[in-house]
Amino acid sequence: MAGSARSPKKFSAERSGTLACATVLAAAIACLAVHAHAQEELRPYIVVGDAIPEPLTGAKGDAERGRGIVVNRQVGLCLLCHSGPFPEEKFQGTLAPDLKGTGARWSEGQLRLRIVDASRFNPDTIMPPYYRTEGLIHVAPAFQGKPILTAEQIEDVVAYLATLRDERNP
Secondary structure: OOOOOOOHHHHHHHHHHHHHHHHHHHHHHHHHHHHHHHOOOOOOOOOEOOEOOOOOOOOOOOHHHHHHHHHOOOOOOHHHOOOOOOOOOOOOOOOOOOOOOHHHHOOHHHHHHHHHHHHHOOOOOOOOOOOOOOOOOOOOHHHOOOOOOOHHHHHHHHHHHHHOOOOOOO
16 A cells, blocks of 8 residues: 555645646636637627617527527626526526516617616616726736627627516516
């Protein structure tokens, strides 16, 4: 047994190397994700009243992809603050309105503005702007100048939220 035990120093060095490798891998993945968003220039849009009536991409999004973004805790992060008709998702937020019935309460243009930059109609909102890069504070250096979601992702989320027309529990 004594011959097969590792010395503390050797185990420490191996563990340190594994951690360093994992850290480098995580940083590389983060760089790829950041680079993907860095490629996109923000597309211009026009706010009319409390809405952005025209899609950012010129086309409607895909509701199925939008649902995936809404429930994904690494992409949309919506369920950190919102709850909704997602019985399979545990630990939904209670800080913001329930997403049930959003399509009945707001038009696609109103939903789009709320996602792009909710502070345009509510300066005290806690919701982050998902498609604004200017005037933000406390942004990690790797994410400065990059939107949280792409224009296509915004349109996918709008398409999905517009389908949520029933305010009753599922």
